[in-house]
Amino acid sequence: MEAVIDIQGLSKSFGSHEVLKDINFSVNKGEVVTIIGSSGSGKSTLLRCVNLLEKPSGGKIIFNGENILDDKHDVHQYRKNLGMVFQQFNLFNNHNVIGNCVVGQVKVLKRSKEDAEKIAMKYLKVVGMDAYVNAKPRQLSGGQKQRVAIARALSMEPDVMLFDEPTSALDPEMVGEVLKVMKELAGTGLTMLIVTHEMEFAREVSDRVVFMDKGVIAEEGTPEQIFNQPAQERTKEFLKRTL
Ligand code: ADP
Ligand code: MG
Numbered sequence: 001m002e003a004v005i006d007i008q009g010l011s012k013s014f015g016s017h018e019v020l021k022d023i024n025f026s027v028n029k030g031e032v033v034t035i036i037g038s039s040g041s042g043k044s045t046l047l048r049c050v051n052l053l054e055k056p057s058g059g060k061i062i063f064n065g066e067n068i069l070d071d072k073h074d075v076h077q078y079r080k081n082l083g084m085v086f087q088q089f090n091l092f093n094n095h096n097v098i099g100n101c102v103v104g105q106v107k108v109l110k111r112s113k114e115d116a117e118k119i120a121m122k123y124l125k126v127v128g129m130d131a132y133v134n135a136k137p138r139q140l141s142g143g144q145k146q147r148v149a150i151a152r153a154l155s156m157e158p159d160v161m162l163f164d165e166p167t168s169a170l171d172p173e174m175v176g177e178v179l180k181v182m183k184e185l186a187g188t189g190l191t192m193l194i195v196t197h198e199m200e201f202a203r204e205v206s207d208r209v210v211f212m213d214k215g216v217i218a219e220e221g222t223p224e225q226i227f228n229q230p231a232q233e234r235t236k237e238f239l240k241r242t243l
Contacts, residue, residue, distance in 0.1 A: 001029070003026040003029075004028065004063070004160055005026060005027045005061065006063075007023055010049060011059055012057050013057045019045050020049065021215045022216065023046060023217055029191055031191060031192075032206050032207050033208045033210060034196055034202040034210070036195075036202055036210070036211055036212070037238065038213065038241075041215065043195040044165075046212070047084075047162050047193070052068070080108060080109065080156065081158055082158050083154060083156055083160070084164070085150055085153050086164055087164055089142075090149065092137075093136070095136075097132045097133050097136075100148055100149075101116075101124060102116040123155050124148070124151045126154065126181070127147040127151045127181050128177075129151060132148075141174060142174050146167070146170065146174075147181055150185075159191060160191045161191070162192075163195065163196070164195045167179060167198060179201050183201070199243055202227075203227050206223050208221065208222060219234075227239065227243075
């Protein structure tokens with residue numbers, strides 16, 4: 001299988017606090033990998049290292065065969081390949097819905113405004129937000145904002161989509177609409193790396209599940225292995241607390 005991202009021996013410390021220790025895993029093309037684990041186990045830091053919002057302290061991130069932590073690699077160029085969806089949406093409040101999905105395409109990818117709008121509309125349809133093109137973020141519910149944030153990331157047509165607990169900031173009644181969109185995306189062959197607390201969702205969509213505990217990958221496997229036959233005591237403990 002072809003690895004799009006291959007993480008090798010990745011570590012990250014904040015001062016003397018080692019938050020990630022010898023992390024090894026890969027995401028293959030078209031695969032959906034979910035990362036689960038307790039709060040504080042290092043999940044967000046790992047995603048932030050993958051897109052270089054944090055500088056790893058050691059290790060390699062092999063992307064399409066090259067270590068992007070080598071000095072010669074251009075961070076901005078690399079980031080174009082990754083779409084990121086955050087817990088807190090991070091929409092541009094001064095732009096309307098379509099503006100949010102167009103601005104990065106024009107500024108970063110140098111697409112024409114016309115092309116960018118066409119592409120934005122395509123992905124706003126995918127997330128079911130095409131009827132809201134002129135709305136401002138403040139006029140939207142949390143679930144709608146998150147769907148726009150997903151469309152915005154998709155509009156950049158990245159190789160990999162990263163999601164950091166995309167439903168954690170939502171009121172319970174809005175979680176379903178966002179997970180539904182993500183399930184649909186998973187079914188299209190999109191490569192996705194998802195941090196989530198939604199265990200049923202993880203079980204359903206994942207090709208592989210990575211369980212993190214205190215900065216290490218404690219266990220990794222298929223949903224069947226992780227949820228039905230966890231090998232590690234700490235995985236069992238975690239699942240007992242969350243399921
Ligand atoms: P998770 O997403 O699994 O809840 P995080 O990656 O957010 O975990 O955090 C893992 C650990 O790293 C926590 O102990 C957190 O306090 C610490 N941490 C995260 N970001 C920073 C930072 N910028 N500076 C110092 N410590 C941090
Ligand atoms: Mg987190």
